[in-house]
Amino acid sequence: MMDHSKYLESLFSFVDQSPTSFHVASNAATRLEAAGFTRLYEADSWRHLNSGKFFVIRHDGGLIAFTLEGDRETPRPFRMAGSHTDSPSLRVRPQPMQLHQGCLQLGVEVYGGALLAPWFDRNLSLAGRVGWLDEQGELHSTLLDCKRALATLPSLAIHLDREANNGRALNKQTDLVPLLGLSAESSPPDFTQWLKEELKKQKTEISVAEVLDFDLFLYEPQPLTQIGLEGELITGSRLDNQLSCHALLQGLINAEVPGNAMIVLNDHEEVGSATPSGAQGPFLSTVLERLYPDPDVRQQVIARSFFISADNAHAVHPNFAGKHEPDHMPKLNQGPVLKTNANQRYATTGVTASLFRSLCKKAEVPCQQFVMRNDMACGSTIGPLTASQIGVATVDVGVPQLAMHSIRETVGHLDGWYLMRVMQTFFEAEDAAVCLPEL
Ligand SMILES: [Zn+2]
Incomplete structure (x- = not known):
């Protein structure tokens, strides 16, 4: 596992060099190539693809990277995680x-x-x-x-x-x-x-x-900055959601994956996701179709797969604590947040949350919960879109942050590192450990 100071160095250089979603995909590609991933092009044939590490970019702002293990007629689950490359x-x-x-x-x-x-x-x-x-x-x-x-x-x-x-x-x-x-x-x-x-x-x-x-x-060209009496906070632009993109990317790059794993970095989440590279578009489903062309095999793959949707969450603001549900107040530096919503604005269920909690335990990372107050409208993210597009079991999680969608946002210095560790643990888990139990 990458230690905390290396993590911060890696995060700072990633975000500071990524002023737009195009730069996020481009910088992710550079890191993937350095880690032995091969770039695929959608305009080429993928028929003869063998086991290995690959990535594909769509329309410059969306990227899917994956490791593939074994032949493509035998269904194997994907450890999948997604986040978005764009920011307001x-x-x-x-x-x-x-x-x-x-x-x-x-x-x-x-x-x-x-x-x-x-x-x-x-x-x-x-x-x-x-x-x-x-x-x-x-x-x-x-x-x-x-x-x-x-x-x-x-x-x-x-x-x-x-x-x-x-x-x-x-x-x-x-x-x-x-x-x-x-x-x-x-x-x-x-x-x-x-x-x-x-x-x-x-x-x-x-x-x-x-x-x-x-x-x-x-x-704003001002770089990410560590602040606070003990350096416990980070301020910077586009932390929603480049912090998650970075955690997924490094989690995958650092992992020894025993089977199939995939990260999906979608563009255009902030404007509704209904684009060719957005979570409501066909990017992920076409990649899965090409990897497992037989529909029966593909459905078996999807049915056994698990998707972690990572998008930042609202930490409780000390001046506005009344905006939070009193029993669900995520705090900075206390770990990734499970997001749930009765009306399915988040895709989390009791079972998908259980699987995520078990991964946090294994990674020795704390975990928190968020639910919106009944008297306020709940936001949404790529989790429910992906879940309803391809039917994969999904959990919505995110690093707690303040000042979401400001030009300069605030996070704790530990939470992104925690998320990256959970991701690596997830990508390294055995096939059986990423399949949901059934009743
Ligand atoms: Zn976001």
Whole structure:
């Protein structure tokens, strides 16, 4: 098992290098390749695949990695775990450049359920994916991370709005336009021209003739930071859900898997998951179909498999303890949280929770529980989507955190490490230990 200080080093470098879901998949791929996994392409035939370690990326933001053992006519269970690669953010509009009062501004759209107030007065950078033509007219797509601070979203001074501290409403169209610089020109510069220059500067090995389009997001380039009197907390961007992606990835990489194991990193959870690389799309089911083409064998595989859906949970906030169910208050650094909901917003059942608890015991990791108050609406995640898409027995769990969907979130320094240890224990468990008991 990876020790705690190595874990922190690994987590920090993973998140700091992953400003978007595309970077999560790309960095995961780099780590998988270094650990002996071979990349497969969906456009190739998988008919002759033998035992081994593989991964496949869909549409740059979704990734499935797996180990395969034995022939593909004999059903063997998968130890499966999933999380999501995306985080709420501000996405650059197709025609973003604006010029008002000599201020150059960048038009953005809100991606997902972002907590918007914390986005103000931060240093913001840009990252994502750019589509471009080379000198020969061939189309390419390249990841871009500007890394340096380029923009900010300045607040209105308190003197110009005395009610600012009394719950000022935020208009996403008019208040949320980041400042990108100053200009004495009469019209704003061309954004794709600027992007072309930026690409040229960063990727000297490519020759860009023309930038055609892009998927770019703003992010805060401040790295993850360990804080607290004893260093017991970590603050940083996108911990929901890159902390889980990292735990699953390292759990799989570090494990000696005795059979089949799989991690599913879906994109677009924050916007409903109904996309080709999202949990409501066909990514996982098509991979399973190709690994076990015989439907009868495949159903036997799924019926014996177990899926751990990992997405961060709400730790109790000391200033707002009344927002939690009094007997279910997850605390930071006290272990992964089992999430249950009577109305199936989470896929956890008493039996799937029992299996997860048994894994925590084996990994010597504490475990907590979350259930939403009856007088508040419950969120959801990829667990119920995956469970209802393919019919696999599923448990919803997550690392407790504060400030979910803020630009800077807070977690305990132990919980991600605990989750990674449970994952490794799960991936290393014998086939019989990952099958659910039946009545
Ligand atoms: Zn999440």
